[in-house]
Amino acid sequence: MSLLPELDEDKTIKNVKRFFEKEFPTLQNMAHTVFVDIKSPVISGMPVSHSADNGAETKVTLHAYAKDILGKVIKACGGLDQKHRHILELRYFKCLTWYEIEDLTGYGKTRGREILNESFLQFAWAFVDTEDLRIFK
Template identity: 30%
Template sequence: MTETTDNLSLFPEVDEQATIKKVTSFFKVTFPKMVRYSGRSITNLQSPVISDMPGVKNVENNADRRIVQRLTAENVVEQTMKALNVCDSISQTIIKKLYLSDHRVYDFQIWKEIGYQERRYYYYKNRALLAFADYYMLDDLHEFQEPKKLQV
């Protein structure tokens, strides 16, 4: 196998639209659920939250499951914030305003606030979501194109 062929199989072509859709779903569905499970508030993600919740006296398996669930959720939240913090500033701004706000924010509000035209805003929004997929290391949020078959 040649070096070029190795690189192609190691880094398959990203399906950008499918990846954008997957990252959007992550921020709209998965991430808010993980924030709730972790016991944190979406508006206080920058600073750690110490929980003094009383222990639940239940069946041990249920308690173990809840502990694992909470630790997993905390890890997702932590890795999300780490990935977001290495994105460029405009990507951080767009993602934080759109998905890390405690109230519903619409795209048009953000593009007006940051002073972009609609088309330019969506270019940067898509770029931000793709960059986040690159930096998020807990799961692979990329969707890949089917490999092209060589004609012989």
């Protein structure tokens, strides 16, 4: 007997994909952060910011909100294993095409998508404290 209801993997994958395709670019725009411009590894090498300023004033701005959420996205991505983090980083942080990803990783489009879907599932569990993207059956 399981304590948790069964995860609907297909719906969870769709939910996380929507987050990365729709909300993530909007958050980057609001935070004035573009990960494509960062030459070094994005997720693994990027420090997570810890704000020490006056929270009440900062939190009212969308800019601060977006920076906060992006920091939590980075932190959640840090919980993924290296292979899955790398594919997610190439596809959504560096906005590479599947052809470019294949050149860099050796994974064909089909295998790359499989790994990306696994990444979405790992991310859903890692991001749960910020936003629960999981869908249960």
